[in-house]
Amino acid sequence: MRVNMDFIPVNEPLLNGNEKKYLCECIDTGWISSEGPFVRKFEDKMSTVAGRRYGIAVSNGTAALEVAVQALGIGEGDEVIMPAFTIISCAMAVTKLGAVPVLVDSDIHTWNMNVDEIEAKITAKTKAIMIVHLYGLPVEADKVLALAEKYNLKVIEDAAEMHGQTYKGKPCGSFGDISTFSFYPNKHITTGEGGMVVTDDEKLAERCRMLRNLCFRKDIRYVHDEISDNYRFTNLQAAVGLAQLERLDEFVERKRAMGKYYTGQLKDIDGLILPVERTDYADNIYWVYGIVLDKQIEADNKTVQKLLAEEGIGSRTFFWCMHEQPVYQKQGLFKEESYPDAEYLARKGFYIPSGLALTTEQMERVVMGVRRVMGRI
Secondary structure: OOOOOOOEOOOOOOOOOOHHHHHHHHHHHOOOOOOOHHHHHHHHHHHHHOOOOEEEEEOOHHHHHHHHHHHOOOOOOOEEEEEOEOOHHHHHHHHOOOOEEEEEOEOOOOOOEOHHHOHHHOOOOEEEEEEEOEOOEOOOHHHHHHHHHHHOOEEEEEOOOOOOOEEOOEEOOOOOOEEEEEOOOOOOOOOOOOEEEEEOOHHHHHHHHHHHEOOEOOOOOOOEOOOOOEOOOOHHHHHHHHHHHOOHHHHHHHHHHHHHHHHHHHOOOOOEEOOOOEOOOOEOOOOOEEEEEOOOOOOOHHHHHHHHHHOOEOOEEOOOEHHHOHHHHHOOOOOOOOOHHHHHHHHHEEEEOOOOOOOHHHHHHHHHHHHHHHHHO
């Protein structure tokens, strides 16, 4: 077994801009809580990037989804159509309110939800469609928006991984009734933990602000007509986020250059399905550089990950399907449901190091490691 002590992590953020300067300003002024001035500055700038009027910063991307779904009035028995292949936060935001996720399979080429399967899932109980842009390419939003208009449905856009991405020239985060972002360290823009809800609806934005803050009543503090959580976002997080946003264009360019390099170096390796470089509605932003094993390869993603780790290379599997989540199977959800393309991606997909701090030398080592691993299997 070959062990490389100089391990390359799957992600490492780039924090060499104004992050330290702005954090010091928070400390020097004493403004470290959610009341600090960087919070509103970050909300304003991020909502502008997303092409929205209002931004509501929250504690993480999961919180953003929970606030967004609750703000739309989705509740007991309502159905929300979403991809089978995504992070559990999407389904959890729905099930926590007593609503029901209704799943659709994946598009095997883009890895996003297959929008052509949505209409058949619409019933009298359907309240909303949740689109989730995955890994680098956006969902075909026009088709979803047309269905929403036809059936009078709400649209929730999960743009957690799409900072700086566009769909037909319009910013991701600008589609539907309400959109969400995540600022986890592996995102193009990070605040350590953090998220944001963005919308053009003033009343909806005000409701999101209330839900973010335990649903305090405006007239009497510490009196509550509804139950919510504390999803507040600190001035310290916002300071980091503002510094990150100053470099968003640079980060997007850097990610696309990484994607181009990896594709150029890996395209001749048998058994690998590489990310789609572009569609007729978007160029890949390569949130991460994902790889799917071809059907001719008997090994699954976990086998490849183990071998990559022996090469000193970090990796991570794709998401697991919602209908196969043990917690939902225990609850009796998704009985006898199958989504073959989503299941294939979950078992055969993984991503290699592609964080913003990755160096050219590290990418070269990753490529050589992938070649050696594929040679072994």
